[in-house]
Amino acid sequence: xxxxxxxxxxxxxxxxxxxxxxxxxxxxxxxxxxxxxxxxxxxxxxxxxxxxxxxxxxxxxxxxxxxxxxxxxxxxxxxxxxxxxxxxxxxxxxxxxxxxxxxxxxxxxxxxxxxxxxxxxxxxxxxxxxxxxxxxxxxxxxxxxxxxxxxxxxxxxxxxxxxxxxxxxxxxxxxxxxxxxxxxxxxxxxxxxxxxxxxxxxxxxxxxxxxxxxxxxxxxxxxxxxxxxxxxxxxxxxxxxxxxxxxxxxxxxxxxxxxxxxxxxxxxxxxxxxxxxxx
Amino acid sequence: xxxxxxxxxxxxxxxxxxxxxxxxxxxxxxxxxxxxxxxxxxxxxxxxxxxxxxxxxxxxxxxxxxxxxxxxxxxxxxxxxxxxxxxxxxxxxxxxxxxxxxxxxxxxxxxxxxxxxxxxxxxxxxxxxxxxxxxxxxxxxxxxxxxxxxxxxxxxxxxxxxxxxxxxxxxxxxxxxxxxxxxxxxxxxxxxxxxxxxxxxxxxxxxxxxxxxxxxxxxxxxxxxxxxxxxxxxxxxxxxxxxxxxxxxxxxxxxxxxxxxxxxxxxxxxxxxxxxxxxxxxxxx
Numbered sequence: 001x002x003x004x005x006x007x008x009x010x011x012x013x014x015x016x017x018x019x020x021x022x023x024x025x026x027x028x029x030x031x032x033x034x035x036x037x038x039x040x041x042x043x044x045x046x047x048x049x050x051x052x053x054x055x056x057x058x059x060x061x062x063x064x065x066x067x068x069x070x071x072x073x074x075x076x077x078x079x080x081x082x083x084x085x086x087x088x089x090x091x092x093x094x095x096x097x098x099x100x101x102x103x104x105x106x107x108x109x110x111x112x113x114x115x116x117x118x119x120x121x122x123x124x125x126x127x128x129x130x131x132x133x134x135x136x137x138x139x140x141x142x143x144x145x146x147x148x149x150x151x152x153x154x155x156x157x158x159x160x161x162x163x164x165x166x167x168x169x170x171x172x173x174x175x176x177x178x179x180x181x182x183x184x185x186x187x188x189x190x191x192x193x194x195x196x197x198x199x200x201x202x203x204x205x206x207x208x209x210x211x212x213x214x215x216x217x218x219x220x221x222x223x224x225x226x227x228x229x230x231x232x233x234x235x236x237x238x239x240x241x242x243x244x245x246x247x248x249x250x251x252x253x254x255x256x257x258x259x260x261x262x263x264x265x266x267x268x269x270x271x272x273x274x275x276x277x278x279x
Numbered sequence: 280x281x282x283x284x285x286x287x288x289x290x291x292x293x294x295x296x297x298x299x300x301x302x303x304x305x306x307x308x309x310x311x312x313x314x315x316x317x318x319x320x321x322x323x324x325x326x327x328x329x330x331x332x333x334x335x336x337x338x339x340x341x342x343x344x345x346x347x348x349x350x351x352x353x354x355x356x357x358x359x360x361x362x363x364x365x366x367x368x369x370x371x372x373x374x375x376x377x378x379x380x381x382x383x384x385x386x387x388x389x390x391x392x393x394x395x396x397x398x399x400x401x402x403x404x405x406x407x408x409x410x411x412x413x414x415x416x417x418x419x420x421x422x423x424x425x426x427x428x429x430x431x432x433x434x435x436x437x438x439x440x441x442x443x444x445x446x447x448x449x450x451x452x453x454x455x456x457x458x459x460x461x462x463x464x465x466x467x468x469x470x471x472x473x474x475x476x477x478x479x480x481x482x483x484x485x486x487x488x489x490x491x492x493x494x495x496x497x498x499x500x501x502x503x504x505x506x507x508x509x510x511x512x513x514x515x516x517x518x519x520x521x522x523x524x525x526x527x528x529x530x531x532x533x534x535x536x537x538x539x540x541x542x543x544x545x546x547x548x549x550x551x552x553x554x555x556x557x558x559x560x561x562x563x564x
Contacts, residue, residue: 017411024408028394031405035396035438100392107356108409109381270360273308276353277392 021110025118026125029088033126044130048137051076054201055142066145067232073138074227075200080134081158082165082220084127085120086191089169092119094176094184100277112263116173120166127162146231153230153237160247161223167254168219174265180274194218199225219250298462298494299332299355303364306350306518324350326518328364332496332511337488339509340498341547347518348498349388352466355496356386368462382410385460389467391447395440399425399450402439403457410458424453428483445476452483456491463487465497469504481508502543512543516551 009017033040054076058068096102105115138144172190176183197211198204198220204212215221226243229235237244269275305327310320325347332338342348353359354366357377365372371379393402403421412420425435428449439447448468455463465484469477481504487493499505505512506526513523522529526543533546541549 020413021409021411023413024405027408028397028401028405031397031401032394035401099394100390101394103353103356103358103388104386104392104406105409107358107381107384107386108406109378109411110409111378267360270358273353273359275358277390 018111018114021114022118022121024110025115026122029119029122029126044133047080047130048134051080051134052137052141055138059142069142070144070232071228072201073142073144074231075224077131077134077138078158078161078224078227079195079198079200079220081127081131082161082223083191083195084130085123085162085165086169086172086194087187088123088126089116089119089166090172090187090190091176091184093173094187097176097180097277102277103275106266106275112266113259116170116259116262120169123166123169124162148234149231150234150236150240151230153235153240154227156237157223157226157230157240157243157247160244160251161219161226163251164219164223164247164254167251167258170258171254171261173258174262177262177265177269177274180276194220197221219247222246222250296333297331297367298334298336298369299330299338299496300367301331301351301355301364302329302366304328304351304354304361304366305363306347306354306359306361323518325354325361328515328518328520330513330520330523332494334369334494335488335492336510337484337495337497337508339505339512340496340515341500341502341505341512342498342515343500343551345517346515348500348515349466350518351515352386352388352464352496352498355380355462355464356384357381383460384462384464385410385455385458386464386466387448387451387455387468389470391439391444391451393439393447393450396438398436398438399430399442399453400435402450403454406454407457412457421453421457424456425450428453429479443476445472445479448472448476448480449483452480452487455487459491461491461493463493463495465495465499467499467501468497469499469501477504484508502547506543514547514550522550 051073055069055072058072059065061068093102096105172187175186175190179186193214197207197214198218199207199215200220204215204221204225207215222243226240226247229243230240266275304325305323306325308322308324310322328347328351340348340351350359354361355368355373357373357380360374365374367373368380368383371383373380394405397405400418400421403425404417407417407421422432422435426432430446430449430453434442434446439450442450451468463484468484469480472480484495484497485508488495495508497505497508509526511523511525512529514521514529522532524532529550530541530543530546533541533549535541
């Protein structure tokens with residue numbers, strides 16, 4: 001038996017409340033970006049500098065300069081975008097532990113799905129803005145010909161890739177929940193492994209045989225192959241399908257699985273007393 | 280040793296008149312070392328704790344450091360799942376109906392727990408939106424609440440890391456005001472504050488109860504604060520509840536023939552079976 005203290009809210013307006021609560025996470029992260037603007041500038045400069053450095057490796061080659069520059073440019077742009085999504089989602093718990101706000105966020109009356117989707121939406125917006133900056137810098141310094149590129153197809157591949165990386169990020173976000181001290185470090189290691197095996201700067205075929213199966217389960221591999229096929233070869237959407245469906249499948253599997261795994265691990269953390277601030 | 284004192288009947292956990300009902304609550308923490316093959320270290324935080332809080336009460340949980348106060352608050356906040364027993368907030372089970380419980384509660388803890396680089400306005404916007412508050416009036420409401428707490432317009436947009444601890448606790452109280460909880464959990468909200476800030480926070484607690492019809496559960500090891508604020512006090516010692524009663528009755532329990540009326544501190548020490556020296560020895564620092 002319960003007391004009549006709960007405000008009467010219909011299912012529809014509760015759903016609307018949840019949708020609006022996603023904005024709380026987007027707005028909060030925008031506030032944090034503004035307050036930590038120095039770090040934002042530093043990270044952006046670092047990303048632009050390292051991406052341009054990699055592209056100049058292509059320009060230094062004797063043969064196929066234009067192809068190599070664009071090949072590496074796609075790698076740096078796509079990786080910068082995907083890594084932004086992955087980092088923001090996977091580090092959301094570690095960040096709140098460090099700030100000391102984790103208990104207040106976790107005891108707020110919003111569903112975990114709303115929480116994860118709010119952070120995911122911000123990560124996509126953030127990744128797009130960062131990539132736009134990088135693209136601007138690349139366009140300033142390199143003469144890139146996109147006349148034969150299938151840009152609509154590339155956008156499709158990137159959208160599918162975003163879904164898969166949101167799912168993988170959600171799965172990785174449980175690490176800081178499980179391991180209060182080392183979880184954030186583990187997510188960093190995971191993103192480093194994805195960088196190594198996904199063919200960001202080279203074809204997957206050059207990896208040792210034992211490493212190549214890892215490339216097949218990394219969603220970044222399909223995004224990079226799809227983006228290169230669309231931009232370098234101008235491949236039509238039908239030809240991009242072998243790269244599109246694995247990304248979509250990974251996203252369709254990992255997003256619900258990510259929410260379920262996160263909820264299960266949250267319950268474990270509540271049972272073992274791990275849901276608390278650190279420091 | 281004194282017999283456990285419990286005033287008012289220990290009603291059923293689902294009694295609708297109760298803001299909080301806790302029955303047989305137990306929580307242990309097991310610490311295992313991954314590297315060393317040693318026996319796991321088991322800490323009993325709560326053991327068979329049973330009590331209830333009526334709507335509108337200010338109910339104190341008094342105990343030394345490590346007595347289980349914060350564990351109890353974290354269970355009621357849905358942040359910790361107990362090993363045994365049940366805890367209900369206005370009839371809703373904190374484990375099985377956590378979503379409903381979350382809509383009814385808020386908490387002010389010993390650490391202000393804010394994004395330190397964000398301003399009071401930014402932190403309160405975030406908190407308010409999580410509790411379903413939106414719309415044009417929200418910023419004006421935040422300004423009004425902060426103004427009542429003595430935070431000026433100039434300070435509203437300053438990062439909270441520039442605020443004193445007392446000011447940060449006031450913003451934490453503002454967060455509670457804005458989300459209008461009907462059960463407010465206060466976990467040592469005045470620890471470490473200077474006397475003036477402590478008095479301000481205590482006045483705000485009274486204000487919350489009177490203006491928002493809130494029930495307040497206050498965990499503290501400050502005996503004066505407990506006596507000044509609480510209608511009833513539960514004494515928690517090493518995870519066990521040793522007494523629940525009004526401050527006056529608790530003091531009466533510790534009275535000795537021929538001696539003067541005992542203070543709440545003397546009652547606390549007598550009921551927990553400890554000396555003041557032993558008590559000081561358990562406190563950090």
